[in-house]
Amino acid sequence: xxxxxxxxxxxxxxxxxxxxxxxxxxxxxxxxxxxxxxxxxxxxxxxxxxxxxxxxxxxxxxxxxxxxxxxxxxxxxxxxxxxxxxxxxxxxxxxxxxxxxxxxxxxxxxxxxxxxxxxxxxxxxxxxxxxxxxxxxxxxxxxxxxxxxxxxxxxxxxxxxxxxxxxxxxxxxxxxxxxxxxxxxxxxxxxxxxxxxxxxxxxxxxxxxxxxxxxxxxxxxxxxxxxxxxxxxxxxxxxxxxxxxxxxxxxxxxxxxxxxxxxxxxxxxxxxxxxxxxxxxxxxxxxxxxxxxxxxxxxxxxxxxxxxxxxxxxxxxxxxxxxxxxxxxxxxxxxxxxxxxxxxxxxxxxxxxxxxxxxxxxxxxxxxxxxxxxxxxxxxxxxxxxxxxxxxxxxxxxxxxxxxxxxxxxxxxxxxxxxxxxxxxxxxxx
Numbered sequence: 001x002x003x004x005x006x007x008x009x010x011x012x013x014x015x016x017x018x019x020x021x022x023x024x025x026x027x028x029x030x031x032x033x034x035x036x037x038x039x040x041x042x043x044x045x046x047x048x049x050x051x052x053x054x055x056x057x058x059x060x061x062x063x064x065x066x067x068x069x070x071x072x073x074x075x076x077x078x079x080x081x082x083x084x085x086x087x088x089x090x091x092x093x094x095x096x097x098x099x100x101x102x103x104x105x106x107x108x109x110x111x112x113x114x115x116x117x118x119x120x121x122x123x124x125x126x127x128x129x130x131x132x133x134x135x136x137x138x139x140x141x142x143x144x145x146x147x148x149x150x151x152x153x154x155x156x157x158x159x160x161x162x163x164x165x166x167x168x169x170x171x172x173x174x175x176x177x178x179x180x181x182x183x184x185x186x187x188x189x190x191x192x193x194x195x196x197x198x199x200x201x202x203x204x205x206x207x208x209x210x211x212x213x214x215x216x217x218x219x220x221x222x223x224x225x226x227x228x229x230x231x232x233x234x235x236x237x238x239x240x241x242x243x244x245x246x247x248x249x250x251x252x253x254x255x256x257x258x259x260x261x262x263x264x265x266x267x268x269x270x271x272x273x274x275x276x277x278x279x280x281x282x283x284x285x286x287x288x289x290x291x292x293x294x295x296x297x298x299x300x301x302x303x304x305x306x307x308x309x310x311x312x313x314x315x316x317x318x319x320x321x322x323x324x325x326x327x328x329x330x331x332x333x334x335x336x337x338x339x340x341x342x343x344x345x346x347x348x349x350x351x352x353x354x355x356x357x358x359x360x361x362x363x364x365x366x367x368x369x370x371x372x373x374x375x376x377x378x379x380x381x382x383x384x385x386x387x388x389x390x391x392x393x394x395x396x397x398x399x400x401x402x403x404x405x406x407x408x409x410x411x412x413x414x415x416x417x418x419x420x421x422x423x424x425x426x427x428x429x430x
Contacts (some may be wrong), residue, residue, distance in 0.1 A: 029285075029286060030284075030285035030286055031285075031286070031287050032285060032287060032412075032413065033287050033289075033381070033412065034287050035409060035412065037140070037388045038289055038326055038327060038385070038388070039104035039105035039140070039141050039327060040104055040326065040327055040328075040339065040340075040343050040389050041103075041104060041105060041327060041328050041329065041330050041339050042105040042106075042107050042248070042291060042327065042328075042329045042330070043058065043103045043105065043106050043107065043139075043329075043330050044106075044107040044108075044109045044113060044145060044329065044331075045106065045107075045108065045109060045113070046109050046113040046114045047108050047109055047110050047113075047114045047122075047125040047126070047128075047129055047144070048114065048117075048121075048125055050106075050108050050128075050129065050132060051132075052132060052135065052137070052138075054106070054137070054138075055102060055103045055106060055137055055138035055139050056102070056138060057333075058102050058103055058333040058336065059098045059099065059102025059103070059333075059336070061333035061334070062098045062102055062333045062334060062336040062337050063095070063098045063099065065299065065306065065333070065334045065337055066094065066095065066098065066337050068303070068306075069303050069306045069307055069310075070091075070307070070310075070337070072091070073087040073088045073090070073091035073092075074087060076090070076091045076094075076341060077091075079307040079310055079311060080310060080311055080314045080338065080341055080342075080345075081311065081314075082341070082345055083345075083349070086345050086348055086349055089344075089348060090341055090344045090345050090348065091341075093340070093344050093390060093391065094337060094340045094341050094344065096390075097340050097390055098336060098337070098340070101138075101139075101140070101390075102333075102336055103137075103138065103139040103336075104139060104140060104141060104389075105139060105140075105141035105142070105179065105327075106137050106138075106139040106141070106142040106143075107142070107143060107144065107145050107179065107181055108129045108132070108133070108142070108143070108144045108145070109144070109145050110122065110125070110126070110129075110144060110145060110146050110147060110157075110160050111145050111146065111147050111148065111183050111184075112183075116153075116156075119156070119159070122156065122159075122160055123159070123160075123163055126144075126160045126163040126164045126167070127163060127164075127167050129144055129164055130163070130164045130165075130167030130168045130171065131167070131171070133168065133175065133178065134167075134168055134171035134172060134175065136175075139177075140177050141177040141178075141179050142177060142178070142179065143178050143179035143180050143181065144160070144161070144164055144180065144181070145180075145181035145182075145183055145217075146158075146160040146161045146164070146180075146181075146182075147160065147183070148182065148183045148184040148185070148190075149182070149185075149190040149193055149194065150184060150186070150190075158197065161180070161197065162201075165201055165212075169205045169207075173207070174207070174211060174212065178212075179214075179215060179245075180212065180213070180214040180215070181214065181215045181217060181248065182194050182214050182215065182216050182217065183217040183219060183250070184217065184219050184220060184250075184253065185216050185217065185218070185219075185220065185223050185236065186220045186222040186223060187222065187232075188232065188235040188236050188238070188239040189239065191216060191236045191239040191240045191244065192239040192240070192241075194214055194240070194243075195239065195240050195241050195243045198212035198213075198214065198243055210242060210243065212243065213242075213243045213244070213245040214240075214243060214244065214245060215244070215245055215246040215247070215248050215291075216236055216240070216244055216246070216247055216248070217247075217248045217249075217250050218233075218247055218248065218249050218250060218254065218275060218279055219249075219250030219253035219254050219257075220253065220254065220257055221254070221257045221258060223236070224274075224275050224278050224279075231278060231282070233247070233278060233279060233282035233283075234282050236282075237282070237283070237286060237288060244288055245288065245289065246288060246289040246290065246291060246327075247279045247282070247283060247288060247289075247290055247291070248290075248291040248293070248327075248329070249267075249272065249275060249276055249279065249290075249291065249292055249293040249325075250293055251265060251266065251267050251272060251292075251293030251294055251295070251296075251329075252265050252293070252294075252296065254271065254272065254275055254293075255269060255271060255272065258271040265296075266295065266316070267292055267293050267294075267295060267316050267319075267320065267328075268316060268319055272293070276290075276292065276323070276325065280323075280324065280325075289326075289327070290324070290325055290326070290327070291325065291327035291328060291329065292320040292325040292327065292328040292329070293328065293329055294328065294329035294330060294331050295312065295313050295316050295331070295335070296331065297309045297312050297313065298331070298332045298334065298335075299313070299332060299334030299335065299337070299338070300332070300334065306334065309334070309338075310334070310337060310338040310341075311338075313335055313338040313339070313342075314338040314341060314342045315342075316328075317338065317339055317342035317343065318342050318345075318346060321342070321343065321346045322346075326385060343389055343391060344389075344390070344391040346391070347382070347385065347386030347389065347391035347392055348386070348391050348392060350382065350386075351383065351386060351392055351396075351397070351400055352400065354379045354382050354383055354401075355383070355397075355400035355401040357369055357371055357375075357376075357379055358376065358379050358380065358383070358401045358402075358403065358411075359401060359402055361376045361379070362376075362402070362403065362407075376411055377411055377412050377413075379411075380403075380408040380409075380411035380412045381412050383397050383400075383401060383408055384405070384408050384409070384412065387405070
């Protein structure tokens with residue numbers, strides 16, 4: 001027998017009709033992560049210095065540094081403070097990564113790392129960059145950072161982008177893994193202008209609408225707080241009309257803009273934490289990804305200096321990962337050692353606890369934590385990131401969780417997570 005109710009039969013329908021627009025708007029703005037691999041870092045190199053051998057050169061230099069300054073698992077553990085049980089697997093995986101795929105994301109730089117050159121020289125560099133990207137750089141993700149859309153360099157930035165993309169089309173079209181970076185954005189209209197350039201290029205070359213997307217670098221205070229005192233990043237996403245793929249924090253430009261003394265400019269400074277927290281809230285649920293900035297203490301000099309720089313960088317990377325910044329920028333081949341060591345240790349040490357909670361959540365056992373669907377999505381996403389970056393093997397993750405990759409991807413999707421408890425035992429606290 002159905003219990004008595006108060007609301008009339010038409011009320012639900014009327015409310016549904018009144019909220020239909022809101023439902024559609026929320027679905028449009030917050031589709032959740034589209035899935036797929038996110039690189040753990042971006043390496044940027046000046047456009048005049050990049051060659052077909054750059055990625056391999058970085059890997060070889062990183063391997064040489066590892067062999068010289070941490071040739072054994074114990075030496076790496078001592079340098080970075082790794083737990084003894086992780087040292088062997090992490091050392092082995094770092095070495096294998098540096099040998100097979102040392103750079104995950106290569107950004108050919110026409111901005112700060114390149115400076116101002118003659119038009120002929122920059123045109124030639126843009127053509128050469130297109131040839132390299134079209135042929136394959138050795139990194140699964142690659143592209144350029146042109147100059148910004150600020151008045152003083154706008155025309156040159158647009159021209160470099162045009163030359164690069166036009167040459168890519170002539171070489172067969174934009175490849176998978178192409179990444180474009182827009183630096184020093186200060187106003188939403190600059191994002192809109194970049195989106196307009198992408199749209200015009202697509203139309204001119206009959207590319208699929210939305211094929212060209214771009215990252216926005218957050219390097220100015222105006223990108224975080226507008227002159228009217230309101231947060232601006234959500235406007236950036238709107239202005240990009242679905243083309244903004246990521247927000248990347250620019251450590252040193254942003255710190256300098258806030259008046260931070262050079263000796264204190266770092267990814268863990270309070271001004272950096274504030275900016276990145278605003279970025280994080282602005283993109284939550286939108287599918288736009290995040291990247292932390294770089295550290296400028298280079299692993300060079302004596303063995304003691306190299307290991308000290310590694311430890312500093314390792315700790316910064318770990319800190320970013322704990323704060324849900326899964327990507328960062330690296331400035332030196334030696335940083336690859338501490339980057340991958342930090343990433344691999346982070347995911348390997350957390351696999352067993354995450355797997356145990358997933359097993360309990362999906363009904364395969366009992367755990368000490370009662371997880372909600374949102375946390376189950378985060379747990380599944382954590383495992384997938386560990387597999388994608390090479391910290392964990394796919395079969396290792398499957399054995400630990402009892403779930404296939406498809407199962408994990410289903411859990412990550414927005415909405416009620418598959419496998420959620422059906423008996424009402426999960427509290428609703430989210």
